[in-house]
């Protein structure tokens with residue numbers, strides 16, 4: 001049994017991940033900003049609420065409550081629309097703060113609790129891939145996820161000496177609130193793939209970017 005910390009676990013992919021890890025008998029510490037009840041129903045899952053990844057105080061308060069653990073999943077994220085005709089700097093700033101700076105501050109605050117041999121899964125998006133961009137648009141979201149990928153690569157190099165592996169994982173196009181229920185896969189299929197990636201990838205693959213289905217993605 002391993003100990004997993006899941007950040008952004010009250011709905012969508014985060015909640016699905018907690019449910020699946022629980023079925024496997026793993027120890028889970030699930031965090032959220034506000035638990036709407038879904039997490040507390042899951043017997044055995046340790047829930048810590050009041051964790052906002054844009055707020056360093058809440059991340060340090062979380063760190064104070066955590067034991068040593070094996071896998072950190074940073075799932076929290078937001079999607080908002082930005083087109084070339086309407087660039088709202090506040091929206092872009094919020095996307096950057098939650099999707100890029102938030103995961104960086106999260107890893108910075110919690111890394112001291114991750115065991116040697118542990119893993120960090122950053123849930124990014126293939127929309128952050130510059131090479132894979134064939135449809136344009138989504139400026140703020142794409143930029144924020146590219147920045148997350150960049151940060152993840154540096155984390156991988158910085159944490160190599162501690163033998164902590166870092167992976168950037170695309171969950172697929174998943175039917176959640178974020179996509180207003182549209183998508184190609186359901187949460188169950190996405191988290192199955194994400195968990196397989198984290199299980200199979202090793203320190204030899206640290207700093208790499210993957211589709212949950214198992215294909216490497218270009219930067």
Ligand SMILES: NC(=O)c1ccc[n+]([C@@H]2O[C@H](COP(=O)([O-])OP(=O)(O)OC[C@H]3O[C@@H](n4cnc5c(N)ncnc54)[C@H](OP(=O)(O)O)[C@@H]3O)[C@@H](O)[C@H]2O)c1
Pocket residue numbers: 007008009010011012013014032033034051052053054075076077078079098102123124125126170171172173174175176177178179183
């Ligand atoms: N769904 C897709 O097709 C898709 C595709 C590619 C990548 N992704 C990525 O996958 C991740 C999960 O997406 P999802 O589809 O499950 O989205 P979702 O259903 O909208 O859930 C987003 C989660 O992030 C949390 N969150 C947002 N801002 C936060 C903050 N400042 N601090 C802490 N938690 C915060 C939300 O908490 P609240 O309930 O408090 O708002 C919620 O738990 C995101 O990083 C997203 O970018 C999703």
